[in-house]
Amino acid sequence: MLKNFLQQSSAKYITMKQIYYFLHQHGSSTKANLVEQLKMKQTTVSRHLEQLLSEKIIKFRTFGASSGGRPPAVFEVNPDAGYIIGIDLSRTKTTLTLANCKFSDIDHYSFKMNDKHTPAYTISLLAKQIKYLLDKHDISNDMVLGIGIGTVGPIDRIEGMILEPDAFIAEGWHHIPLVSELRKKVNIDTIQIENGANLAALMSGQNCQDTILYCISGRGLRCGVVSNGSMIHNRTGDASSFGEMIIDVQNGTSLATLISYDYLLKEVNRRYQEYHGRAFLDTDKKKDTMDQLLVALEQGDTIVQAAVSDSAFMYGIGIANMVNVLHPDKVVLNSELTIHYQPYYQKIIETAKQHIKRFEREPVTFTMEEQRDQVISLGACALVFQGYFS
Structure with a gap:
């Protein structure tokens, strides 16, 4: 049973768990590759593989290419072991x-x-x-x-x-x-x-070994950072602290305030009042209003588009500040707006790149989360x- 195996802590199981973890991280491996990569004796690797196979914790995947003689077995973890x-x-x-x-x-x-x-x-x-x-x-x-x-x-x-x-x-x-x-x-x-x-x-x-900055925006802003597969987190577990970055010094306004959906809806309403003498929609019905805002974007409403573009500019400034401090290899954006309105995503990235120092020497990859659910x-x-x- 996988759970029982993973709970073991003796020296024997420590090396066996190293083999299992290597297979899990790399997808599959031959015995020879395990010996080389983990610097273990061939007899030790063989013995551990036999036990892992007998307990159905790993399984044969296929046979590798032969360099003459019998082709080597390829091993992988059994996905249904736990x-x-x-x-x-x-x-x-x-x-x-x-x-x-x-x-x-x-x-x-x-x-x-x-x-x-x-x-x-x-x-x-x-x-x-x-x-x-x-x-x-x-x-x-x-x-x-x-x-x-x-x-x-x-x-x-x-x-x-x-x-x-x-x-x-x-x-x-x-x-x-x-x-x-x-x-x-x-x-x-x-x-x-x-x-x-x-x-x-x-x-x-x-x-992967990259440093990744992951940003989730919507009602607020939450950011996570991973480096070499390990999370970098603060003591309080408050990923919203990135959003507390001050963007508007004169008014003491934070990044999260300037990119939140509530701010966008209020700003669109303010601009509608200024140009048309009426509100865009009732901001008390937040979900319905957000849906209508997305529809307005798709239909080319210039007032809504301008408000969203201005907010995207602020978001790009905030991302640039984070990149300048953290030096990630990759930035991932996850939000309803980036998925449904491509110019919003493009404006964020365009602005961020303009304000990231050493971008030419230390390029950053930007991407959008597609499996957000x-x-x-x-x-x-x-x-x-x-x-x-x-």
Whole structure:
């Protein structure tokens, strides 16, 4: 059983886990390559491979190209040797993903957060859906490596708590012992919590050595950083702190304020009042208004387009400041606006490049997140898996 194997800590299992981790990170390998890369004796590698095969933790993938004689066997991890549950718990939507140990989505469940989603109700709903998915796929609890939770900060990783987040629709989301409360209901001991932006960065940086800056914008701004496959996070787990960067010194206005959806809607309304003597739409109906704003962009509304472009310029300045400090190899943007309105994304990147120092000498790659619905929940799965090797 994979979980039992990963929990072992003797010298024998440490070297065996090195082989398993190498196969997991690199996809597959021959025995000769394992010997060379891990600097182990061939007899040791052979013995460990035999045990891993017998316990169905790894499997044969195929045979490699032969240089004469019998072709070498190629080994890979057995993706169904264990399963992980990842949760993306955000202010507006929560996603629960059941993944195999290769982080492939087996099944998932999502629900929108509204005023009835108090902590107690949400935790009970998550526990119910975890049981449903495990029963549906005939997976016992001892086959589950653990549960990872990605959420908004600030958090207490050690105590497994959500501390004082902003903007949850329902009341009561302050100082919630999320890990212990969920553990009581699901009978799974290994549960870890991390800021969602960090987990998105972790998932985006799987199996690479790059430094990645991952930015999630919408109601606010959350940023995560991964370097050499490891998260770089602050003590409080508050990924929103990047958004507290002051952009407008005269008014003390932060980056998050100038790029948030609420700001955009208010700014569009202000400009409509100035040019047309009326509001764009009622900002109390935020979701409907945001949908209408996207429609207006697609239809070429010049007032809306100008407001969005100005906000994108500020976002680009903020990104440039982050790049100048962090020197990432790659910047990933995740937002509803970047997906639905390409000029917004282009304006951010164009502005950022103009204000990044040493760009010619240290080029940065910019990209847009395309699998935004499950990147955090799958990153939460990766967090649990990595926990067995730290």
